[in-house]
Every structure is written in structure tokens, then in C-alpha cells.
Amino acid sequence: MDSPYRRATDSPSRQLLLELGRLSIAREQEHREELDRHDEQLHAVHRQSLAAADEQRRRLRETALNALQAHELQLQLDEQHRRLEQDRQLHKLRRERAEREKENERRKLEDARAADSAEKEAEEQRRQREEEEIRAEQERARRTADEEQTKKDAERKAQEESIAKEAQAKQAAIDAFNTQKTQQAPPPQQAAVSRPPKPQTAPPTTNGFASDSAPDRTSLPNQEKKEADHLRYLQIHKDLKELRKYMKDQVKSNPKLKEVMGEGRRSIQKCVGQLGLKASENKGPQSEVLKVLRSGLQFPGPQVNVTKYLFSPPNVADSNGPGLFVYFLSMLAKKCVHQWLGEAAMRPELADPVGILLSSMFAQVDFLWNGIPLIDILVAKFHKVCPVLFGIYGPENTQAGKVRLGWEQEGGAGGPFCGEQRHSERMTGLGAGYSAIALRNFDKSAKMSHPYPPYHWWQALANIVNLPPDQATKTHLVVLKAMIENSEKRILEAFGDAGRAALRVALRDFPMRTKLKDSQEARGLMLLADIWKRDRRFYL
Numbered sequence: 001m002d003s004p005y006r007r008a009t010d011s012p013s014r015q016l017l018l019e020l021g022r023l024s025i026a027r028e029q030e031h032r033e034e035l036d037r038h039d040e041q042l043h044a045v046h047r048q049s050l051a052a053a054d055e056q057r058r059r060l061r062e063t064a065l066n067a068l069q070a071h072e073l074q075l076q077l078d079e080q081h082r083r084l085e086q087d088r089q090l091h092k093l094r095r096e097r098a099e100r101e102k103e104n105e106r107r108k109l110e111d112a113r114a115a116d117s118a119e120k121e122a123e124e125q126r127r128q129r130e131e132e133e134i135r136a137e138q139e140r141a142r143r144t145a146d147e148e149q150t151k152k153d154a155e156r157k158a159q160e161e162s163i164a165k166e167a168q169a170k171q172a173a174i175d176a177f178n179t180q181k182t183q184q185a186p187p188p189q190q191a192a193v194s195r196p197p198k199p200q201t202a203p204p205t206t207n208g209f210a211s212d213s214a215p216d217r218t219s220l221p222n223q224e225k226k227e228a229d230h231l232r233y234l235q236i237h238k239d240l241k242e243l244r245k246y247m248k249d250q251v252k253s254n255p256k257l258k259e260v261m262g263e264g265r266r267s268i269q270k271c272v273g274q275l276g277l278k279a280s281e282n283k284g285p286q287s288e289v290l291k292v293l294r295s296g297l298q299f300p301g302p303q304v305n306v307t308k309y310l311f312s313p314p315n316v317a318d319s320n321g322p323g324l325f326v327y328f329l330s331m332l333a334k335k336c337v338h339q340w341l342g343e344a345a346m347r348p349e350l351a352d353p354v355g356i357l358l359s360s361m362f363a364q365v366d367f368l369w370n371g372i373p374l375i376d377i378l379v380a381k382f383h384k385v386c387p388v389l390f391g392i393y394g395p396e397n398t399q400a401g402k403v404r405l406g407w408e409q410e411g412g413a414g415g416p417f418c419g420e421q422r423h424s425e426r427m428t429g430l431g432a433g434y435s436a437i438a439l440r441n442f443d444k445s446a447k448m449s450h451p452y453p454p455y456h457w458w459q460a461l462a463n464i465v466n467l468p469p470d471q472a473t474k475t476h477l478v479v480l481k482a483m484i485e486n487s488e489k490r491i492l493e494a495f496g497d498a499g500r501a502a503l504r505v506a507l508r509d510f511p512m513r514t515k516l517k518d519s520q521e522a523r524g525l526m527l528l529a530d531i532w533k534r535d536r537r538f539y540l
Helices: 012-150 152-184 188-194 224-255 255-274 279-298 323-346 346-361 375-386 400-407 420-438 455-464 473-484 488-495 497-512 520-536
Strands: 301-304 320-322
Touching: 012 224, 012 400, 012 455, 224 255, 224 323, 224 375, 255 279, 255 323, 255 346, 279 320, 279 323, 320 323, 323 346, 323 375, 323 400, 323 420, 346 420, 346 520, 375 420, 375 520, 420 455, 455 473, 455 488, 455 497, 473 497, 473 520, 497 520
Parallel strands: none
Antiparallel strands: 301 320
């Protein structure tokens, strides 16, 4: 407010008041200015503090960034070092593995060479033993013939009676067989190959072809003829061993043959081991074996002389055939016989699935050679391991006699004989296996005929039951029991009433007239008829 008193100068008090007011205002201004300067200083200090703090924060941030970058760089270096170390370790492991594989391959090659060398050496030793055995068999056959010639007068009557009985029994079997087949009336297009053999002057072709030839009614083979036939089959068995050796030599220069032959051999062994009592479960293995044999038939490999593996080969212009196919048939027969010697020896009923497989394979139409089944490959194996089926006999208490009867020798010829229990088990499996082959029924097959007709079984039965009483051994009794046990239905189907009569002779008459009638084997054979009567209501 503009007061007139402010400009009044007429009063000292007013002037003093004015001065005091001016002084107060001046002091107030100074005070304010002082406060402003103080505030400015505070602001300056504060700004300096903020600047210092910013600078410190900047330095800390730079330090942290530097530390972070250093850490990241260290991590990268560590990662690179780790990767380099991993690469070195991996390279080292690969190198070591390659060295191990190379070493294993070298060892395998050395083992294969050693095994091949050992196998060749063993094969050569076996071949030499076989030759020695065949020579010994021939020598024994000659000695036997000489001995029989010297005792001919004393034994003539017994032999004539035995031959007469065998002729009558065989004629009855042939008549029953013809009557049964006539009643079954096979289809016209198959009658030529499926009808039973008709009697004529020549003996049957022992290769098993179901032709019109059959055993002679009036002139049966004598013991010398049986011995000669046995030696011929042993030669076939030896030739089959030579075939396997020949095929093994061929694969060395033929990798494709080696692959097919190895796969086929392993497949046959696997399939034979898979056979069981259920027919539905055996279809797969049978189909696989059929496939293997057909692959051998179609493979363009080495050719072999097939007539070497037939007992009575036909006269043909070309005797060659596929070697791989014959090799596969030989391996199939060998593995099946081993199966009979193994599982079927303990459980004879297991012989039947193996017999079905073998008979169906040898009966395949496309597996016939010039219309003849190659069943002699299997028969030769039977001659080797179970000669008693074919009329061979000898003393069981001598080494030579045991060899003739088929006793197994550990380590081959010249080695110790197996135990009596093991021999009995082997003969049981083989007898059951023989029946599983020979007693098969092919009447329902429209394309295949029996590769080994039932009259071979009848002949084997006659070879045993018509033995001179003093020549029958435990081996004969065990094999006879195995041939009959579990096969009575098939025997009646094949031979009818003649089969029932043959069973009476085998189970009652034959054991009682031998010197072993009180043995466990003879009692077990005679007890079989009582078991049938009690459990199956089957009467002889």
C-alpha cells in the first residue's frame, strides 16, 4: 500500500521508523539471499553427489559388464575345451573299438582257419576210419560166409524153416496189403504209383520207389545178400560224407553258394528242432524246410552224380543233379536221425512228427530224380546206426559184434563204446523213427506216393523175428519193441489180419524162443501185449 506516511520526512520518529523498516527489509533480503546461497550450495553438493554416484554406478556397471564378458568368454573357452576333450575321447574310443574289432576279426579268422584245419583233419581221420571199418566189415562178411559154409549142414534145416516162415508171412502181408488197397480203390490217375507192390521174380528196388516190383515169393535174399546190401549202403553213407566235404570246398570260391548253403543248413537244423506233437505247430517248420530244399533244387551250383546215392540206380544218359539239393537232403536226413537219437530216445512218440516231415519231403513230386525218390540217402544212415533192421547180427559181448550191431563209439571208430543204457535209448529212438517213416499212409494224397512203402517195415520185422534163436541180442529186442510200440494202429492199417498175426509172433513167440527170454528187454516186449489189452482194449 502506498501510504503518505512513508514519504513523510517531517518527523524524526517517522524517519527512524522508515530507516528501521529499510534495515529490516535489507536484513530480510540478506537473509533470503544467504538462504538462497546456502540452498545453491546444497544443490551444488547434491548435484556433485549425484554426479559422483552416477560416475560410481557407471564404473560399477562397466566393471560388471567386463566381469560378465570375461565370464562368458571363460565359459566359451571351457565349452570349447570340453568339446575338444570329448572329440579326443570319442576318437580314442572309436580307435580302440576299431582295434578291438580288427583284433576280433583276426581271431575269428584264425579260429575259422584252425577249425577248418581241424575239421579237415577230423574228416580225413573219419574217412580213414570208415575205410578201415568197411574193410573190416568186408573181412568179417567173408569170415562169416566161410563159417556159415562150414556149418551149412548143421544149420540148413533151421534156415529152411526160417525162410519158409518168412515167405509165408511176407506173402500174407503182400496179399493183405493188395486186398486193403483194392478195397480203398485209389483214383485211376494215381493207381500206377500208389498201389502196393506186386510179386514177381526180382526183389524190390530198395531205393523205395513204389513201382510194380516186390519181394520174390520163392527166393528170398540169404544172409550173404543182406551183408552185401549192407556194405553197399555203407558205401552210400561214405559217399554222402564225401559230398558234404566237396560242397564245403566249393563255397570257398563261391560266396553266394556259401550264403545259401549256410542259411539252408541252419534253417533245417532249427526247423527239425521245432517239431512237436501238435500238427498245427509243425506246418511252419515243414513249409520252411520245403522252401530250403526247393532253393537247393533251383540254385545254379555244382552238379553231382546222383546215381552214387541210389542203391539201384537206373540206366540214364545224364546222371548229374543239383549238388546243393542232394546236400540239403543229406543234412535233413542227418538232423532228423540225430533228433531220433535225442528226444525220441526218451519219448518215442516224438519220432512221429520227424517221420512225417521226412516222408513228405522225400515224396515231393518235384524232388524225384528221374521219377525216383532219393530215400536211399536216409536208408544209408539207418544202415550205419541201426544195422539190425536189415538182418545184420553178431555177438554183443565182443567189440566186433558191437560194431556190427550199431553200438556208438565215442570219438569215432576205435574209441570206447557208449554205455548199455545209452545204447538202448539210441536203438529205441531209431526203431520208433523207422516205423514213423515206413508206416506212413499216403492213400489220401492225390499227387505223392510213399517213398518207402510199408513192406520195408515188414522186411525189417522179418529180419529180426526170423533170426536163429542163439543170434538174437538185446539190441534186437529193444529195436523190435520200439518198432511196434505206439504203431499198432498203423500196422493194422497197412497189413490187416496179417499184421495182427505178425504182432503175435513178435510179442509172444519170438521172445520166448530166444536165449534172452528171461531178460528185462524180452519181458518188456512181451508185456506190451498186456498193456494194449489193459489200456487200449486191443487184443492180439
